Amino acid sequence: MKVFVATFYKNNYGSALQAYALQSVLKELNTISMVIEEPKNNCSRAKQILRDIYYLIKPEKYYGFIKKTKRLLEQRFELGKIGKINNFVKKNIAIINYDEYIKQIADEKVIALAGSDQIWSIINSPISSFYTFDYIKNKNVKKISYAASIGVSNLSENQIKYYSETLKQFKVISLREKCAYEILNGFFQKSEVRCDVDPTLLLDKSIWRNLCSEPQLSEPYIFVYMLRPDDSLIEMARILAKKNHCKIVYIGQFNRKYRNVKTIKNAGIEDFLSYIYNAEYIITNSFHGTVFSILFNKKFVSVRIKTTSSRVENLLKSLNIQY
DSSP states (O other), X not given: OEEEEEOOOSSSHHHHHHHHHHHHHXXXXXXXXXXXXXXXXXXOHHHHHHHHHHHHHSOOSSOOHHHHHHHHHHHHHOHHHHHHHHHHHHHHSOEEOHHHHHHHHTXXXXXXXXXXXXXXXXXXXXXXXXXXXXXXXXXXXXXXXXXXXXXXXXXOHHHHHHHHHHTTTOSEEEESSHHHHHHHTTSOSSSEEEEOOOGGGGSXXXXXXXXXXXXXXXXXXXXXXXXXXXXHHHHHHHHHHHHHTOEEEEEESSOOOOTTOEEOSOOOHHHHHXXXXXXXXXXXOOHHHHHHHHHTTOEEEEOOOTTTTHHHHHHHHHTTOOO
């Protein structure tokens, strides 16, 4: 059976690692699994500039103009890290061109799988049809999801109605967070709704260990990994470092510089895993930072992000880890 997966897989450690894990598990199930490359936006340089401007001024719930500008600049100029992540993807994940994928699903009996990560989040905009398969007309294509995340803990009545209409063609709706399952279960008469763990948790620790590069530092260190900047995590690391005579290493979406902190700007997937595996302590506000701290049996602190903490809370509670 062919399985075509629509998911996040580029530019980000967690996205690439969850896509790698999901495809690894699908291979173990003797399927032919391919991640779908999103259709390319073939536009002129002028149109791309206009899109960037619109992105910057468009209202967004959790990122203001300054943060979005910094994020855009990082994507444009800090290409070392992104290049290494995407090289990992090219080497380790089977990708299919969008046009070729469309040809293959036209009249074949296949599975279209909406993968993990926050592909179904409507925090800032409606879900892309790329992740809901609205465009698939072949009735022999079975639409399912695996551990898809909606990204938030609560939904309004209108949002629940939106999901119940948008996802009603799915045979199986697998969600990553228990709270999402509890909110949406019962609104789909013809679909199986379930809650499943992130695919990174389906692979044995040894598989992840084998992907790690050699230790990057010879001295003890505390590893800080942040998706959203939060100076309190660095201050927490300073207290812990002083007490335990450790260095501090920081990787984040925004390459901030902190006094007496080693900021890593160009770590690839293998280095990222190595920094976690070899750290004395982990301090993170990232879901996948928490996941790999658990997988590698590290001492860690997972700091709550108020608006989107449900995914970490659900994970820790399911493992009987205090939060």
